Amino acid sequence: MSNPWLAVPLAEYEQHMSSVEVRQLEVLSDLFAEAIGRCRPSSIAVLGIAGGNGLDRIDTCISERIVGFDLNPQYLETVRQRYSYLPGLELYCVDLSAQGLELEPVQLVHAAVIFEHAGVDCCLENAIEMVAPGGHLSVVLQLPSESGQKAVTSRFSSIESLGPHFSMISPEWLCKSLAGRGFRLNHQTSCALPAGKGFWAGIFSAPESR
Template sequence: MTGAGKPAADRAQPSPQNPWESVPLADYEAHMALSQVGQLQALSALTKRQLASHPVRTVCILGVAGGNGLAHIGPGIQKVYGIDVSQAYLDRCAARYAALGDRLVLQRADLSDPRVDLPDAELFIANLLVEYIGIPTFAGHIARRRPRYLSCVLQQNAGEAFVSASPYAEAFAGISSIHTDIDAQELTAALAAAGMEHTGTDRLSLPNGKQLIMLEYTRK
């Protein structure tokens, strides 16, 4: 694990193994922020709701990327863990949110590996992450950690390509090999077997006709 602000040069850089490690954060964020895509802003707003609606002191964000949504971490949160496969994203996240000090703990991990040991946190957030590791592996992580609350956001593509057309779309060519559309009911069934009860669903329409679906779960 690395604390916020630790220089990248202090750590060995692994060779890219996951396609996300080849997507520059600037391209990812520029694509997601385009007005016709509108996802970066929508995901930040949803993270704000996820944090506000759960009375917790510890949070773990799976697929934290460059820290979209971390601006909404309030003083009541004592520890925020951020997990991602991309060390470059985590370095940028640490630099952006250095003000969180040792309340922010970032860990490089490939969550497609079912053996990854996740930190203990009351609330787990996984926004647009399950699409890249699949339901069985994700539910396996949750079954082992059994957080008090879990909130997930999935993208519903309405028959469209999961990457919207944009000048940056080429940067995402590699990730299509690991992306799968996730069925919300299948996810909920797997999480029920993992000890998590479905407590709510919310939908947000995006400018490009796609939808973000937010699913809430509480430990049984």
């Protein structure tokens, strides 16, 4: 079965995410900016890069290598066009839930609302393996709605079709799993979103050696 993300036009995804009822695009960009501001990484990987939300916040004097992954080749083509000015931009079309990555690790891996879609087996392993020793892993998870509203609701049918493939991940579970791999939680924050939803964001430091 083909992945439902392949049937979501980027314009519909971005309109949905920036609509007043959702307002997630801007918050995700701010959380990415916070992660890069705190970690000041020389290299960054973004898992599930979509249209490159937040890449404009990168200081290219600090971050010289930017690696993006997504399974939708059209999204990657848009990122390539939008951010052609970024030196050291590498884009890979890959299904993070099924394929391992064999790439030079980076100082900061940013994984925002990707584990809910790609699962926590192969995708979490990819995230961990992409972090260089002593580097950082930044994760953003969607929190359940206080009103019990569905995690994915939209006027776009392409976005609605993602719903059955979306699974909430608990921050407690993630912290425990990463602690078992030697990752230490340095900073965490939560932010409210419309319709009683929210994001949890955590920045972990990786062990100096594995």
